[in-house]
Amino acid sequence: MAHRLTDEEKLTLKTGAFGAVFLVVNADPGILALFRESFAAAGVMTDASGVVKEALTSGPLPRLPRDSAADIESVTLPALRRAVEILTEKAPEEVPVYRSVVLAAADRTARAHDGVSPAEAEAIDRVRGALGADATGR
Template identity: 30%
Template sequence: MSVTLTDQDKQTLRTAAYGAVTLLSAAGAAGKPGAHRIATDGSIALASATGLVGHVLADKSTGVKLNGKSVAAIADHVLPALTASMSLLKKQDPAEADNFRATVLLALETATHHGEPTPTLTDMTRKITTALDAA
């Protein structure tokens, strides 16, 4: 199956994937030394993605805006992008939708592998998973 993604589609996928890591970092470690580790480990996991998703995430084009003054502001942007990404990929190639979902969840797991996730990290992971599964 051939997948056709517009530049906007690709931007949505990048925003969703990198945004999930940013959201986890902001929620779980705001103001703590672990925030950088969460972001770094999660981003490394995203960079190891394969398939169409890997190619899209590897493109370092500009335009992914993940700044927000609060976790809520970041979530308002990222959670809908996760759902939109899954909807888009499910319509064109269900296997790539599965790849995208697995890639994002691996990034979250990798980001929190240094110890027991806090209740805050666990809750944010649940919210991200719910957004992925809403499509």
């Protein structure tokens, strides 16, 4: 059965996912345009299906704050929590898919720069907490 998410719901999923990566990178503004490609290139989308894949690969890029980690977090963590609520309501079988894609993307992003720093590991832990995932990411 096809589950339809509204454009706003899709953007919430995307804001949480891309924000999670952004939080890890705490990047310069130029990197935002690379997110869609890096999600695909990292191979994390191969596990995604249906609703999650559609939400993360279609539509506009989310607008994320760039001023500080705290600002990014203030948008990202609520978006992740809301994304899990949306999926729980509309496509519960997709919740573990979303969690694993977001965590894999955040983890691969952290590893891309000389291994995972303590600050990056802490950011990933906050993302995991917002997703309501346990230590295994499920």
